[in-house]
Amino acid sequence: MEDNRLFVAYKPSCMVSNHFLSRIKRRYNVKKAGFSGTLDPFAQGVLIIAFGQFTKLFRFLKKAPKTYRATLWLGATSPTLDIEKVEHVEQMMAFHPDSVAFVLQSMVGEKTYLPPKYSAKKIDGQRAYDLARADKAFELKAITSTIYDCHLVHYIHPFLTFEMTISEGGYVRSMGALIAEKLGFPGALSALERLNEGDFVYDNEKELNPLDYLDLPLNAYLSDPSDILLGRKLVRENFEKNEEGIYQIIIADMLSVVEISANGVEYLLNSLSLKA
Incomplete structure (x- = not known):
């Protein structure tokens, strides 16, 4: 099994x-x-x-949202925005910790930016990092991420460690480059750790x-349960909640996900056993 x-x-x-x-x-x-x-x-x-x-x-x-702990190497120039391809390191005087904390706090909110060229974004079916490594010219579309929190953990010049909580799909490498830019210098991440994804945290597997962990409201099917278990066509009037939306339905240790819309009811997932 x-x-x-x-x-x-x-x-x-x-x-x-x-x-x-x-x-x-x-x-x-x-x-x-x-x-x-x-x-x-x-x-x-x-x-x-x-x-x-x-x-x-x-x-x-x-x-x-997802929370990361990152260490930013101030003065480091890298096309990957991390330590993989550091090309140059610029020296500068240390910043006052209050200035660093202020810049980090200024990151909170919506940010529109370009993803890293060395990323898994697809361009005409190809990964951006493959194109970048092949030294091919291409453009990425700007994306918008929401930063919910950004604060200083510690700062031992030129290494600045911060924690950031960001919306799904956000690139902390790009955020690190933006932080360095606000301080007037280039920068690249020397370390990155993901602490959580939503409520998912590490607990010895x-x-x-x-x-x-489902991000869906629960609904109830008011007619014959076998309709869902056998994948029959459904009508919205037979649901406890019939407003448009995506819902989870639990019947006899089986999970189904349906979408109710103006066009009717569609299965997105049908009769998945919840037994391990």
């Missing part, structure tokens, strides 16, 4: 997320596994892992109940 499992692993630095997943699969002796939220090779920290049919749940999990 296929092993269904949801848990949080801790990826070490200097390892690609896919290679780390391969290790996990071998350790647990499973064939089907996936992760949510790729971590850069130099980064470490929280990585949400699912086995078996639970890999279908990623899109429905509450994975934001403890098995988690997916229902505790």
Whole structure:
């Protein structure tokens, strides 16, 4: 029987997320596994892992906001915005800690910026980092992220460690470059750790109940439960809540996700067993 499992692993630095997943699969002796939220090779920290049919749940999990602890190397110039390709290091006098704290606080709010060229963004089907490594010219579209908190942890010049809570899809490497720019110099991250993704934190790979992490309101089906269990066509009038939206439905240890819209009711996920 296929092993269904949801848990949080801790990826070490200097390892690609896919290679780390391969290790996990071998350790647990499973064939089907996936992760949510790729971590850069130099980064470490929280990585949400699912086995078996639970890999279908990623899109429905509450994975934001995310909190990171990062160390910014002030004066370092790197096209990757991290220590992978540091090309030059500029010297400067140390900043007053109050000035640093003020700049970090100024990061809170919405920020529109360009993602790193060395990122997993796709350009015409190709990853941006592959194009960048091949030295090909391309442009990335600006994105907007919300920074909920940004504060100083410690500052030992030229290394500035801060914690940032940011919306899903945000790039802390780019945020580090923006912080350095506000201080008047280049900068690149020398360390990056993801502390959490929403309520997901590392706890020795403890098995988690997916229902505790679904980012969906619960709805009730008022007609014959076998309609859903057998994947029959549904009508919105048979739901306790029939307003437009995406809902989770639990019937006999089976999870379904449906979308109610002006066009009717559509299955987004049908009869997934919640048993491990």
